[in-house]
Amino acid sequence: MKTSLVITTINNPNKNIRSFEKNCKIKDWSFIVVGDKKTPKKFSLKYGNYYSLNDQKKLKLQFADVCYINSYARKNIGYLIAIKDQNDIIIETDDDNYPYQDFFSDKKEFHQAKIIKNKNQWINIYNFFNKKKSVCWPRGIPLDEIHNIKLKFGKKSVTSFLLQQGVCEGNPDVDAIFRLLNKKISINFKKKLKINIKKSLVTLNSQNTIWFKKIFPLLYLPVTCTMRCTDIWRGLVAQKILNNDNKDILFFGTTMKQFRNDHNLMNDFEQEVPMYLLNKKINKILFNLKLPKGEMNYLNNLNTCYRELIKNNIISKNEIYFLNAWINDYKKKNK
Secondary structure, three states: OEEEEEEEEEOOHHHHHHHHHHHHHHHEEEEEOOOOOOOOOOOOOOOOEEEEEEHHOOOOOOHHOOOOOOOOOHHHHHHHHHHHOOOOEEEOOOEEEEEOHHOOOOOOOOOEEEEEEEEEEOOOHHHHOOOOOOOOOOOOOEEEHHHOOOEEEEEEEEEEEEEEEEEEEEEEOOOOHHHHOOOOOOOEEEEOEEEEEOEEOOOOOOOOOEEEOOOHHOOOOOOOOOOOHHHHHHOOOOHHHHHOOOEEEEEEEOOOOOOOOOOOOHHHHHHHHHHHHHHHHHHHHHHHHOOOOHHHHHHHHHHHHHHHHHHOOOOOOHHHHHHHHHHHHHHOOOO
């Protein structure tokens, strides 16, 4: 199946990006890199396509024209490019993740996975993958749900998974509180484990995520929230829409190791505060929302979800401006 790997960067090409280049060429995957104002002007690739701000202006994308500069949400432009190119699968990650060789394995929709049956309950997914018994938690999980271990398991079964999330070991996607409490972070995750979260609640990021064509509308990263919230809130909306259609989400073992870029942890903490305070409320709002079923309704359902979040003062009313640009571009590029 035709596959694209999408990242955004504000750095010079590093060993991670060079590995993406090399292996995408071998696999015949397209490699799309979205730049921003801080990206070095001399940034260049040996293989793949890099889009500077000037290049993005030439794409005739409404979203590229309206999206903020210096915004992680400009990654949406990379998704739209991949959609226009008629890809079947979009894989996304970040420039501080080093891929193991199995990251480049052929992607498949169907997997046999262990089922968690805790409907509408938050799950600390790292509890399953962490090789040690030490407590760690993914960015975005409500802090009072970190130790929720009353889990119900079903039998393994082969299931379709249109959204698949891999964990990244090393210095993984934990929140600023965890980082402030733990100066040295080196976490090893299991490689072979696969978990079907069914209708449980997890946090989904953009570090090692696989999207199949039927759910491409749900790739949209909101613009008006903080960078530390955008992929997590996207994941909550995507889970609502997929759960509404009885579509399952897969978590799989580590295929990457993160060597984290430098961050100001107190700035990260400030950006994450809305997640700590609002993620449970977001889930409650979305859980009570009635949506029509079917893939043909995904764009409309996306619009409905964000309008409901705006109505409840979760996200800025300006989000509709950017979302409409995404929807218009998606409709044009998906023809």
